[in-house]
Amino acid sequence: MTTHAPGPAASSPELPSLLPGVLRVDPDTADPARRGRVRRSVRDWIVDTLCFVIAILIGLTTYDSAMQNDPPELVQLLDLCVGALACLSLWWRRRWPVQLAVVVALLCIGVSSAAGAAVILMFTVAVHRRWAVAVAVAAVNVVTGLLFYGVYPDPVLAFRWTILLTGSLVAAVTLWGMLVRSRRQLVLSLRERAYQAENEAALRVERARHLERERIAREMHDVLAHRISLLSVHAGALEYRPDAPREDVVNAAGVIRASAHQALQDLREIIGVLRAPSSDDDPDRPQPTLAQLPPLVDESRQAGMRVTVVDELAGDGAEPPPVVARCAYRVVQEALTNVRKHAPGTGVYVTLTGGPGGGLAVEVRNRMPVGAGEPGTSLDIPGTGTGLIGLAERVELAGGSLEHGITRDGDFRVHAWLPWPA
Known part of the structure; x- marks a missing residue:
């Protein structure tokens, strides 16, 4: 023995x-x-x-x-x-x-x-x-x-x-x-x-620390990639048109300043959330849900994107669980960020369908391949290429599934299905 x-x-x-x-x-x-x-x-x-x-x-x-x-x-x-x-x-x-x-x-x-x-x-x-x-x-x-x-x-x-x-x-x-x-x-x-x-x-403590680092990195990517891509769009417009009227320059500078301020605020909120104990039912956590989807779309439109939202959610105003709503918001945010990076100037269609008991489906579609786009909108925004990978992990953790790729019609499609209990 x-x-x-x-x-x-x-x-x-x-x-x-x-x-x-x-x-x-x-x-x-x-x-x-x-x-x-x-x-x-x-x-x-x-x-x-x-x-x-x-x-x-x-x-x-x-x-x-x-x-x-x-x-x-x-x-x-x-x-x-x-x-x-x-x-x-x-x-x-x-x-x-x-x-x-x-x-x-x-x-x-x-x-x-x-x-x-x-x-x-x-x-x-x-x-x-x-x-x-x-x-x-x-x-x-x-x-x-x-x-x-x-x-x-x-x-x-x-x-x-x-x-x-x-x-x-x-x-x-x-x-x-x-x-x-x-x-x-x-x-x-x-x-x-x-x-x-x-x-x-x-080992459990070490694994918990590793998962926490992954969660921090995922939240940082989702929040900062969106804000910084907006800053890049507006800064690129100023760089392309240095002789623009003073009023346009002032407005663009104001948008850049507001976006930078919002990026810092988002960063503070994310750090504060991640330092606190994890609880998906905590109402005080400043996490975005589907209620913040219209401001997200408006920001993208202000940056020159053509975004069309089709909301076909059933349930007479019923809200999905916080985890599902937050994950759906991140899907749309990541998809819009990727369009700004890799397909500027194309139209984007965001579709929300489903309801309690049937699940929540989120689809973001844009045309591929794309041309050079409008003057001042062609950007060379760097990316890590791991945004969709991290998004797939987030969706799987919420109990759903994620598909992405080019369709037969030549569109790039991101489709996520998330559980929505009755």
Whole structure:
């Protein structure tokens, strides 16, 4: 089983590395032997010291029981020395748990004082290694325990009872270690879920920021492209006719000034709207709807465009939802802006049809191809070529569809359908 634990410099390969400190760790290799040399923490020192003391106490108890058979003093001294070395080996139990457990278990055949170290090492293997390895080490300890009782028979218990006692002790220690291992894996799993939730939250925030930037760019394009194209039309007229009467020049300059002022005002409103929390039902948001369509058409007519509007909306004055009305306004605005940029001097037909329950259809059509147009109206207004792409995204977000292209009659047609619930 693969779990996750915090680490200093790596991140999970399955998740974007937005949060530092996520390290993918196999619990079977999460020990100093495979991670490299690490310094013990205060907790590690306390645990190791307790294990050392417990191993000594268990070893001395077993030693006293085994020495009741009164072996030679040399054997007793050798038993204590080897048992002390086995207890000292516990300080490296995290680095080589399986190797030390097997060696100490074999020593326990003839060394009684090493029994405590064998118990601690068996527990360590159950905590840090897979169940198959833990069971194998437990089996080795059962066999060596039986051989130990063959060398040092218990004067009180029968051999069958010593077999039962040894098996029960080994099983209890191994199961306890497996329980500790399972709990650690659960904690690591919960920690990983927390890290994953934090990463997903960071991704959601980043996506929200990206969508907000797109929304700002879309609104800027819709508003400023319309206003600046009007400014370009009027400025082009002044450039083409520098000897125009003073009254015409003053009027044109006034229109330019008013358009520039309105562009700045629109920019302020858009920035204010986009800084506020998004809510389509907010009545205070200064967003245009179909009610502002006549002023938009009048501005285009003042710039020299021939715009014809056919309003065939049903519903006895019923208004579509704000999102739909705003999207319809943007469709007409973008289409008129594109005509000024790419087909000056042509007539434009704007048609609105539909009603509640049947949807709202907006169609803007102009003749293609176009000639040079009237003097002073041929402009070279730069464009990004992405206006219709952004418009299509806006319409799709509103639940509608957008079509544009040249018809068989030679007209350029922009047609949008938007849902209008009954």
